[in-house]
Structures are given as C-alpha cells and as structure tokens.
Amino acid sequence: MTRARSDGRAGDSGAGAGDDRFAELRTRDFGYLDEGGHTYLDHTGAGLPPTSLVTASAERITGGVFGNPHSESPASRASGLLLAEARRAVLAHFDADPAEYAVIFTPNATGALRLVGEAYPFRRGSRLVMSLDNHNSVNGLREYARAGGASTAYVPVSGPGLRIDEERLRRALSVRRRRPGPARGRRAPGSRGLLAYPAQSNFTGVRHPLEWIARAQESGYHVLLDAAAFVPASPLDLSRFHPDFTVVSWYKVFGHPTGVGSLIARRSALAGLRRPWFSGGTVFAVSAQARWHVLADDEAAFEDGTVNFLSIPDVTAGLRWIEGLGMDRVHAHVARLTARLLDGLRALRHGDGSPMVRIYGPEQAGAARGGTVALNLLGADGRIVDERIVTRDSAAHGISLRTGCFCNPGAGEAAFSLRPRLLRSVARRRVGSLEEYLELLRLPSAGAVRISLGVSSQPGDIETFLTFVTRTYRDRIPGVAGLAARAGC
Secondary structure: OOOOOOOOOOOOOOHHHHHHHHHHHHHHHOHHHHHOOOEEOEOOOOOOOOHHHHHHHHHHHHOOOOOOOOOOOHHHHHHHHHHHHHHHHHHHHOOOOOOOEEEEEEOOHHHHHHHHHHHOOOOOOOEEEEEOOOOHHHHOHHHHHHHHOOEEEEEOEEOOOOEEOHHHHHHHHHOOOOOOOOOOOOOOOOOOEEEEEEOEOOOOOEEOOOOHHHHHHHOOEEEEEEOOOOOOOOOOOOOOOOOOEEEEEOHHHHOOOOOOEEEEEEHHHHOOOOOOOOOOOOEEEEEOOOOEEEEOOOHHHHOOOOOOOOOHHHHHHHHHHHHHHOHHHHHHHHHHHHHHHHHHHHHOEOOOOOEOEEEEOOOOOOOOEOOEEEEEEEOOOOOEOOHHHHHHHHHHOOEEOEEEOOOOHHHHHHHOOOOHHHHHHHHOOOOOOHHHHHHHHOOOOOOEEEEEOOOOOOHHHHHHHHHHHHHHHOOOOOOOOOOOOOOOO
C-alpha cells in the first residue's frame, strides 16, 4: 500500500482489509453510536471521541500530579515535559523540521488565526488575498488588514465544482504594490502580503491545490493554510509544502480533547509578527513602573496565559491513535465512503424521474474532494426543501447533520449564484432579520445540508441517510407551516 499523497491525490486505497479494520474500530471505540441508535454525519463539525482515548485521558490525569507549567515544581515539570512531548508529536505528524517550524497551542483553529491576524504586519501597500471559499474565521483577517491599511482581494470560485479560479488567483498575486518594490528578481517572502485559503473547503469538500503555497511565496507572499477540514482524513507533509502558517483544531481530527488547536508556523515568519499586547506567560521580563516588557523568544510569546496543560497531552495520545490506524488507510476509508454517498445521492429520484438532490461542489469522488458533501433536497415540485424541515426530520430519526451556511458565506454565495451587485445593494439597507435578508436576496433557503464523513463512519450510516431521504421526501412537497424563524446562519 502506498501512502495517500499530501496534495490529496490518493494512492492505492488497499480496499479489502480497510473495511474490516474500520468496522472493528466502530465496535471498539465508537460503539456508543450503534448502542444509542445514532447516525453521525457531521465530522467536519467535530470528530467523535474514541472511547479508548477518553479512558486513557482520565487515567493519566488521575494517576499523576500536574501543575501550572510556569514554575519549576515537580508538578510543573511533569506538565512541561508532556507539553514538550506534544509539540514534538505535532511536528512529527506533519513531517515538519523542528528547526524550521514551531508549534503554538491555541484554543482552536480560530484562536490560531487570531494570533496571526493581530500580529501580522499589514500596512499600506500590502495585500491580503483570500479565496471566496473560506471559513469566517479566515474572512475575519480582512478586519486586521483594513485596520493596518492593507488592501483585500477575494478570488472567486467558478464552475459546477466551485473551484477557485486559478487564473484569477494568479492575477491577484501579480497585482503591483502601491509603493515601489524591488524592480527585478525574486521578492522576499511576505514583502507583498498574505495569501489565506483552505486546503479543503468546509462547505463543499473541494480540495484546493497545495502547490499554490510555493507559487504565492515566489510572488512575495506569506501563506496561511487553513487545514482544519483537511487533516482529519489526509496527511499533510510540511517537508514538501511549506506554508508560513498552518492552523488546525484537534477535536476535528480525533474528537478529544476539545478546546485545543495549533498554529504551526515557520520560525522565519513567526519572527516577523508583532504582538499588540503581552500577558502572563508571554514575557520573560516586564516592569509595571518602568512600563517595558520583553517577549519570550520562543513559542511561549504567543501562548497567552496558562495553556490547557491537562488536555494538550491528549493531542499526543490522539496522534498516536490515528497514526496507529494509518493516515493512508483513514484517507482511503473516507474516500470509499464518499464515493458511495455521492453515487447514492445521484440515484435518488422522484417517481417522475426528477432528481431529489442538488449537490454543490464536485459530484464525483476522487483526488480533488474530501468527505464533506453539501446539498439541498428537492421536493416533487423541483423546489428546494427548507433546511429547517431537514433539520427537524433528520433529528427525529436520530441523524446528526449540519444545515445552514457553515460559517462560509462566500461558498454559499457562489453556490446560489449571488452577484456582488445584489449583495452590496442589500448590505446598504437596514435589514431587521435573517428572514428579511433571504427575501431581499430571493433565496429559497438559508444555506444547504452538509453530510460529512470521518474515521468512525460506516456504510450503514450512508444507507440510513439515503433511506431516510427516500421515505421522507420522495414524491412529496413538504410544507413550511410551524417552522420557527431563523435566528442566524
């Protein structure tokens, strides 16, 4: 079996033995799903905690004494050793050279993005380039860019697969600086600004090329890679691809612990950040009366206060657990199930032969998509079934899925073909509710239905969902009476 490539193109899937391995895993570590009659289809929202990891975590915490690592007591040293081990485990998982990369622990991927946004040297003449397909936590970087005087450019997505327009990206990265820069030769990394994009869309599951990292850097940009939706089912090789900043949330990878993410940063890029404040744990010298401080010269300068020292060691255990399965096998497992789901969705038809499902993003499994599938169900009249109806009906059948815009408004706008002129005209109006906003945009829904698969998923979960859709909506036009007003997307 060859390893799944880090650019998302699968190698040999090893189809035979993989099914048995993951079926056994389902019984051993996720048996609570079947015992409770629950079908979990929201792995992009959160991975599920394996029973063995939770049990081992409790045994570790109750079997030792661990204190605040900002000290030299025996309890503090015990915590410090486990934190250092976790940093090494993260670097090893991503094949990242410790001389090139540093690991900063954060509450989640959003916390990692905030660290970069608040400290990045945005200035007049620099640019923030983002894909339209981005999580809101990445979109929020534009406010830091605006405050620093930098310009912001969005690169659109296009085509039925909702992929980023590569020609438009190339042009966005080639725009000249407002102030004169080096006339010739290769530009210094970061001299032009920052490119931020997801390795995998949390809306459509599209995988965007990691080769853009080097191209952007050659054009003088730092690169921030949102890997939160990508790394749960794919290896990321930082010895091959070298983003300046990579953000992840560990609960999306192995479910436990929550509240721990990481910023994996190139040390050269980290040195260029300028924090706007300091806090406990981030300085090695400070004076209140003289009003000066000196930040720590390592990862600690970015870890505000006391890190989650009781939970961070669970990252080490989680990485050991998932690497025991083999990231190549996890990748192949999710790819097989995604293909099965897509085939089943395309086969769903009303009695007159009309489709029951509209898929957003790639409709075929393969190298350029992950296990996240966005769709809308269609009634017998061809209209979109209100996502609130799907939420209500699926919950009644013990199915956990996600509906809405998934904190990714750009991909949603592209999926519904909303034009910038219309969006700007609505933005200028005083809108009192989400319902009014949808009416002004003439939208039939507040978003889509998202089905996402992961390490604990099994073929039976897919069959349960497909059967539910067929029995609940085939040849029917569900009414919207009695639905509560939407509070937000």
